[in-house]
Amino acid sequence: MTLKYQIGVDAGGTHTTAIAYDLDGQELGRAEAGPGQVNTDYDNAIVNISQAINQLINQIDGDCQRVLCGMAGLSVIGNAPQVAATISAKINNLPTRAVTDSLLALYNGLEGADGGLVIAGTGSVFNGLQNGHIITTGGYGATLGDEGSGYAITLAAIKSALLSWDKREENDLIQMFNHLLGVTNIVDGTAKFYQMTNPEIAAMAVSVAKLADEGEPNATAVIKEQAELLARDIIIGMDRYDNPKPMKVALTGSVLANNSMLRGFLEDKVHTKYPQAEFSISNGENARGVVFDRSNDYRHFTN
Template sequence: MTLKYQIGVDAGGTHTTAIAYDLTGKELARSEAGPGQVNTDYNSAINNITTAINQLINQIIGDCQRILCGIAGLSVIGNASEIAGEISAKSNNLPTRAITDSLLALYNGLEGEDGGLVIAGTGSVFNGLQKGSIITTGGYGSILGDEGSGYAITISAFKSALLSWDKRQKNQLIPLFNQLFKVDNLVDATAKFYKMSNPQIASMAVSVAKLADNGDKNATSIIKKQAELLARDIIIGIDRYEEPKPMKVALTGSVLANNQMLRNFLEEKVWAKYPDVQFSISNGENARGVVFDKSKDYRYFTSH
């Protein structure tokens, strides 16, 4: 009997993970490739996504039923159907669907149930699922949104350091960023900042969080503010649910998985309005969202 399987692809800002599952949800194989964020470098992202997919197709002897691609930046540039078509054309014309990486995480985090999922890594977004309808708040990219993300934390902290530097006030964020940028003063740090990618900037949030954990008031203020902004997006999303509102909220992404202080501030803010919300951490592979996707919007694509 021919092995039937499906492929889930989690294409993020730092790397792409493709995982093949049989129809019961058992993992068969996985592959990795470079960044898959389409609004940063489109051609490179598509190449990385299709490379990861084709590695699995070439490795597994069987019949691939469908490919679900969760792609960072898709909500910014749109054209999901066209992107799915291009990926399909470069992947044996298999039935393909393209969605945002946050929606893929929603399918995985809730395992097909109604509720919400917050993703906060390089960027951030809240997605809610109720009776098959999707509710989205935030997710507007690093310039217009991404509250509570690693990028937003770093930017907010760096601005705090620069303001204190101009005022010649003490602020532990100043030596922190001098160290991170490997410079002697923040003027030189700004020059380096504008040459960095969003993931590189976001990675500095870990150091800001550690400073907050050590009791620094400025770093703590940054973490609290960003947590409350992200909580605001959650509350707006829950507000938009129909009654009875689902109260399950899964959290995923490097910031939420690793920053207990931010999670505490976030949960307190949400509970102030919705005390029945049940939070959980989703640590599974988001590519597994293909197992729970109930959409019929898979079709064969061909290149033009």
């Protein structure tokens, strides 16, 4: 009997992971490729996503039933059906659905249950699921949103450093950025900063978090501010639930998985409005969301 399987794709700002699962949810194989964030480099993202899917198709002897692609930046560019059609044309016209990476993570983090999922990595967004209805707050990209993300943390930190420099105040963030940017004067580093990609900027948030863990007050203030801005987005989303409101909130993404200080500030802020909110870390592979997706919106695209 021919093996039937499905593929979930988690296409983010730094890399793409495609994983094949049988119809019982058991992993059959995986493939990696480069960035899949469609709002920063659309053509390259499509190439990377298609490459990872085709690698899986070639290595698995079976019949792929559907492909679910969760892509960073999809909410920014919109037109998900056309994006799905473009990918489908490059993977033997398989039934394909395109969703935001945050929605893919929600399917995985909640395993089909109602509740919310917060993703904070390079960018950030809150998605809630209640009775099949999706509620989204944030997710507007680095320029208009992404509160609590690695990018937003770094941006807030360098603004803090530059303000302190102008005021000739002490701020350990100044020395941190001088080191990271390879300059002796932070003002000289601004030109380098503008040339960096979003993932490169987001990666520097790790250094901000380390300073905060060491008790540096300016870094701590940045982490607290960004945590509370992200908590605000969660509260807005939970406000939009119908009663009785689901209280489960799953957290995922590199910032939330690795920054316990930010998680603490975030949870404290949400609990001021919703003291019964239950937080958990989603450590599973977000590509696994394809196993829990109940949508019928998988289209058979043809050339």
